[in-house]
Amino acid sequence: MSDVLLSVRDMVVDFPTRHGLLRAVDHVSFDLSRGEVLGLVGESGAGKSITGAAIIGLIEPPGHISGGTVHLDGSRIDNLGMEEMRRIRGKRVGMVFQDPLTSLNPLYTIAKQLIQTIRTHLDLTEKQARARAIGLLEEVGIPAADKRIDDYPHQFSGGMRQRVVIALALCAGPELIIADEPTTALDVSVQSQIIDVLKRMCAEHGTAVILITHDMGVIAEAADRVAVLYSGRIAEIGPVREVIKQAKHPYTKGLMRSIPTLTQTNDRLTQIPGTMPRITDRPEGCAFAPRCGHVMDICRSQQPATRSVGNCEVACHLETEGGAS
Amino acid sequence: MIAFVIRRIIQSIIVIMVVGLVAFVMFRFVGDPVNQMVGLETSIADRELLREQLGLNQPLIVQYWHFISNAAQGDFGTSYQYRRPVSEILGERLPATLELALVSAIFAIAAGIPMGVYTALYRDSVLSNIFLTVSLIGISLPSFLVGILLIFIFSVHLQWLPSFGRGEVVDLGWWSTGLLTATGLKAIILPAITLGLFQMTLIMRLVRSEMMEVLRTDFVKFAKARGLKTRVVHFGHALKNTMIPVITITGLQFGSIIAFAIITETVFQWPGSGLLFLQAVQNVDVPIMAAYLLMIAFLFVLINLIVDVLYVVVDPRIRLEGS
Numbered sequence: 001m002s003d004v005l006l007s008v009r010d011m012v013v014d015f016p017t018r019h020g021l022l023r024a025v026d027h028v029s030f031d032l033s034r035g036e037v038l039g040l041v042g043e044s045g046a047g048k049s050i051t052g053a054a055i056i057g058l059i060e061p062p063g064h065i066s067g068g069t070v071h072l073d074g075s076r077i078d079n080l081g082m083e084e085m086r087r088i089r090g091k092r093v094g095m096v097f098q099d100p101l102t103s104l105n106p107l108y109t110i111a112k113q114l115i116q117t118i119r120t121h122l123d124l125t126e127k128q129a130r131a132r133a134i135g136l137l138e139e140v141g142i143p144a145a146d147k148r149i150d151d152y153p154h155q156f157s158g159g160m161r162q163r164v165v166i167a168l169a170l171c172a173g174p175e176l177i178i179a180d181e182p183t184t185a186l187d188v189s190v191q192s193q194i195i196d197v198l199k200r201m202c203a204e205h206g207t208a209v210i211l212i213t214h215d216m217g218v219i220a221e222a223a224d225r226v227a228v229l230y231s232g233r234i235a236e237i238g239p240v241r242e243v244i245k246q247a248k249h250p251y252t253k254g255l256m257r258s259i260p261t262l263t264q265t266n267d268r269l270t271q272i273p274g275t276m277p278r279i280t281d282r283p284e285g286c287a288f289a290p291r292c293g294h295v296m297d298i299c300r301s302q303q304p305a306t307r308s309v310g311n312c313e314v315a316c317h318l319e320t321e322g323g324a325s
Numbered sequence: 326m327i328a329f330v331i332r333r334i335i336q337s338i339i340v341i342m343v344v345g346l347v348a349f350v351m352f353r354f355v356g357d358p359v360n361q362m363v364g365l366e367t368s369i370a371d372r373e374l375l376r377e378q379l380g381l382n383q384p385l386i387v388q389y390w391h392f393i394s395n396a397a398q399g400d401f402g403t404s405y406q407y408r409r410p411v412s413e414i415l416g417e418r419l420p421a422t423l424e425l426a427l428v429s430a431i432f433a434i435a436a437g438i439p440m441g442v443y444t445a446l447y448r449d450s451v452l453s454n455i456f457l458t459v460s461l462i463g464i465s466l467p468s469f470l471v472g473i474l475l476i477f478i479f480s481v482h483l484q485w486l487p488s489f490g491r492g493e494v495v496d497l498g499w500w501s502t503g504l505l506t507a508t509g510l511k512a513i514i515l516p517a518i519t520l521g522l523f524q525m526t527l528i529m530r531l532v533r534s535e536m537m538e539v540l541r542t543d544f545v546k547f548a549k550a551r552g553l554k555t556r557v558v559h560f561g562h563a564l565k566n567t568m569i570p571v572i573t574i575t576g577l578q579f580g581s582i583i584a585f586a587i588i589t590e591t592v593f594q595w596p597g598s599g600l601l602f603l604q605a606v607q608n609v610d611v612p613i614m615a616a617y618l619l620m621i622a623f624l625f626v627l628i629n630l631i632v633d634v635l636y637v638v639v640d641p642r643i644r645l646e647g648s
């Protein structure tokens with residue numbers, strides 16, 4: 001058993017559209033160790049959700065993975081058949097979606113949804129599955145779990161529902177959870193609670209997490225490493241501390257400056273000028289070049305390769321050229 | 326829940342009273358009831374006597390009240406054509422109509438739901454396209470044409486099924502059924518298809534669009550992401566969530582099936598209440614017309630009520646709010 005749980009190499013996801021191929025994810029590579037929390041950040045449309053969906057094999061046709069590989073614990077999973085992939089989903093890779101209000105089937109009690117999921121993957125009796133479900137609900141912090149389990153989703157608050165969703169994602173004991181903006185739809189006051197629950201549950205069960213979010217605060221609090229996605233490509237990936245303190249890619253720097261911090265005295269946050277190019281008209285060369293303050297000639301013609309700089313990997317010509325930071 | 330049902334029942338009664346008013350106006354003012362009942366040689370004095378006996382000189386509101394309270398007790402007066410109580414005649418004809426409507430509805434549901442699910446799940450398959458084309462025909466062809474077409478193919482050409490009548494009927498005392506004899510079963514096939522085709526198409530298209538909608542929802546995606554079996558996701562999670570609109574439409578359509586049975590019953594000479602109504606119209610047999618109108622209204626209201634209660638059974642959100 002190697003230490004690397006998930007290995008994504010040069011993954012490409014395309015959507016055929018009327019206006020030609022739309023490349024939502026463009027040669028994305030990263031590794032994830034057991035129990036590690038990897039943050040995935042980027043602007044809306046950067047390809048975060050599609051990256052997550054591609055790993056778990058849930059890209060909606062006609063979209064498809066058209067290049068690269070995904071290995072889970074050493075065995076390749078991106079080319080599996082539908083039925084084999086289904087067995088992996090929930091059992092080895094779980095998923096948490098953004099909106100807890102719509103993630104649960106309104107017509108079934110949460111007991112039914114939990115027990116159904118547990119018994120799909122584990123060889124347990126109805127009774128054993130129910131006991132396991134109640135245990136999980138207690139772990140995620142649902143009070144009086146043995147009674148609340150027979151309630152319907154609409155009888156829970158948003159925060160409580162997201163706890164139920166986390167319990168559902170974890171109920172067959174997966175090695176990896178992909179959490180796609182698990183707190184975006186929630187009240188600010190419960191956001192950090194939910195992140196805490198997710199973090200604690202995954203630490204206790206040794207589950208690795210890919211945490212997709214817009215919120216660098218969440219990343220700083222919960223993630224071990226962070227990957228910054230820009231227009232379908234990884235701009236920079238590295239340990240959270242390093243990326244936050246000494247970002248190397250100009251886009252990441254801009255992103256970090258736009259985080260509100262308690263110590264910051266000026267009340268205006270810096271914005272990165274311009275907008276991310278639509279993936280249909282991504283420029284030749286570096287996708288960030290049109291917005292970059294340090295743009296060089298080579299940036300407009302040639303895509304930067306990914307280089308290791310310290311513990312980070314950066315895709316920027318400034319690093320290759322040894323240019324100023 | 327109980328309060329909800331009581332409220333709905335009161336609303337239903339109001340609806341029936343209004344329809345009753347329409348029926349009463351028709352009964353009272355379409356032609357002169359006295360003229361309908363007496364011969365040409367009856368004297369004016371006798372006519373006035375009859376008018377007095379029938380209560381036609383009383384204030385309209387009193388007459389309306391008599392009409393409604395008699396109707397509530399199943400007394401709709403005497404048919405001009407048959408010279409027998411309308412309720413008796415209607416009672417003889419109703420089983421034929423209800424059986425036809427029931428078999429049509431079962432056909433529409435049993436064929437419409439699976440076809441709708443199939444066309445939603447396999448959008449681009451050849452069979453889906455065939456279903457959709459057939460459904461277009463079902464929606465656009467008037468039912469008398471469908472009936473005549475079916476008669477032409479299966480009765481005239483292939484000679485497999487009878488083209489008219491109800492076959493042999495077993496009398497159960499209060500109910501006469503054609504569903505217990507071979508000829509009765511054979512006779513109901515073509516009319517039931519004719520009557521149910523439109524509803525089948527409607528249900529199929531409804532299930533299809535609802536199903537496609539539900540398949541896009543987050544909870545279906547989450548169910549898939551949890552690795553539930555495809556069959557469970559499609560039928561346990563998705564289909565069940567399409568049932569509310571399907572129950573509504575199917576329920577309401579059952580009323581239309583009974584009402585539209587008039588045409589099918591005419592094409593197939595089916596001895597039901599629709600055929601009776603049509604003959605009543607031709608002969609200006611107003612008591613039968615009024616009674617039929619009230620009966621259809623009553624059925625519609627009853628079906629509405631049942632549909633509302635079924636919602637509560639299907640959807641826990643409504644069920645729990647009420648308690």
Ligand SMILES: Nc1ncnc2c1ncn2[C@@H]1O[C@H](COP(=O)(O)OP(=O)(O)OP(=O)(O)O)[C@@H](O)[C@H]1O
Nearest residue numbers: 015022024043044045046047048049050051060279
């Ligand atoms: N079904 C689809 N068909 C065509 N294009 C799609 C489809 N789904 C996503 N895309 C495109 O892929 C790109 C990446 O989408 P994705 O949902 O991964 O963004 P994201 O980073 O998760 O953004 P957000 O923060 O808004 O969730 C988007 O530009 C989007 O237009």
Ligand SMILES: [Mg+2]
Nearest residue numbers: 048049050180
């Ligand atoms: Mg997203």
